[in-house]
Amino acid sequence: MTDAVLGIIGGSGIYDLPGLEDSQWIEVSSPWGAPSDAVRIGRINGLKIVFLPRHGRGHVYSPSTINYRANIDVMKRCGVTDLLSVSACGSLKEQHEPGMFVLVDQFIDRTIAREKSFFGSGCVAHVSMATPVSPKLVDAVAAAAEAEGLKYHKGGTYLAMEGPQFSSLAESELYRSWGCDVIGMTNMPEAKLAREAEICYATVAMVTDYDSWHPDHGEVDIQAIIKVLHDNAENAQRLVGRVARDFPKNHQSCPAGSDTALEFAMMTAADKRDPALLAKLDAVAGRILSKAG
Ligand SMILES: CSC[C@H]1O[C@H](OP(=O)(O)O)[C@H](O)[C@@H]1O
Numbered sequence: 096m097t098d099a100v101l102g103i104i105g106g107s108g109i110y111d112l113p114g115l116e117d118s119q120w121i122e123v124s125s126p127w128g129a130p131s132d133a134v135r136i137g138r139i140n141g142l143k144i145v146f147l148p149r150h151g152r153g154h155v156y157s158p159s160t161i162n163y164r165a166n167i168d169v170m171k172r173c174g175v176t177d178l179l180s181v182s183a184c185g186s187l188k189e190q191h192e193p194g195m196f197v198l199v200d201q202f203i204d205r206t207i208a209r210e211k212s213f214f215g216s217g218c219v220a221h222v223s224m225a226t227p228v229s230p231k232l233v234d235a236v237a238a239a240a241e242a243e244g245l246k247y248h249k250g251g252t253y254l255a256m257e258g259p260q261f262s263s264l265a266e267s268e269l270y271r272s273w274g275c276d277v278i279g280m281t282n283m284p285e286a287k288l289a290r291e292a293e294i295c296y297a298t299v300a301m302v303t304d305y306d307s308w309h310p311d312h313g314e315v316d317i318q319a320i321i322k323v324l325h326d327n328a329e330n331a332q333r334l335v336g337r338v339a340r341d342f343p344k345n346h347q348s349c350p351a352g353s354d355t356a357l358e359f360a361m362m363t364a365a366d367k368r369d370p371a372l373l374a375k376l377d378a379v380a381g382r383i384l385s386k387a388g
């Protein structure tokens with residue numbers, strides 16, 4: 096049995112996590128470069144929590160300049176088994192109103208300018224992304240939302256765009272025609288990298304606007320988004336706090352295979368692997384590499 100460690104990546108408007116007991120900001124270095132910030136490590140109801148503000152305190156990094164690999168590597172180094180992403184998003188469906196929480200279960204990755212894998216020449220690996228979120232983690236968030244009386248919707252597809260500009264009307268309509276539910280700029284490659292690192296991942300997508308398609312809501316307006324974010328910050332904190340308080344203390348194995356994703360994923364023959372890359376993979380792929388050794 097492994098102890099569960101809950102990681103929380105806070106998105107736009109979420110730069111700290113009040114309510115953590117015995118907490119400290121700790122700088123954790125990564126062979127993948129600089130993470131967005133130090134992590135705040137503490138406990139809620141006995142459970143270890145590791146919090147990282149995705150854009151850094153003061154919102155320093157844009158969606159395209161976040162070092163997603165370093166962020167996920169740092170989470171892994173801190174022992175995170177389950178990772179909850181809290182993200183602002185635009186709604187692509189009438190029923191997902193601003194203020195709601197959408198617990199997405201699929202992603203479409205339209206980002207184009209980011210490092211998307213820990214693997215590459217010298218250590219090639221292919222993991223499955225068919226079921227990108229961890230069903231048990233989503234269930235835990237849904238139960239917490241229910242208990243807190245928050246408006247939420249379970250299931251949905253998150254379209255990850257490059258940004259930082261918002262979508263044109265034509266793009267927004269295209270993604271709607273694909274059946275997407277919400278749109279954001281950050282959950283890819285984050286979810287892919289969490290899977291490579293064998294960390295269970297789920298997203299709480301906080302709807303802040305109707306993107307550009309809604310005839311009654313006009314263009315996306317960052318001031319309006321910030322207002323919705325502020326108005327909902329307390330709900331997001333309550334939701335995360337409740338997930339943490341009720342979370343099982345032992346890590347529950349993932350029905351989607353998140354925690355064993357690398358078991359049969361590596362393609363490169365042992366004698367052809369690049370020692371420099373293997374050294375960088377010490378945390379992310381440590382479980383499987385130590386077996387191979
Ligand atoms: C503040 S609007 C655009 C910004 O908000 C979302 O970030 P995050 O997912 O970190 O909450 C979106 O992806 C954009 O980066």
Ligand SMILES: Nc1ncnc2[nH]cnc12
Pocket residue numbers: 183184185186256261262278279280303304305306307315320
């Ligand atoms: N409409 C939108 N498009 C992309 N990212 C967002 N984050 C919040 N609203 C968004």
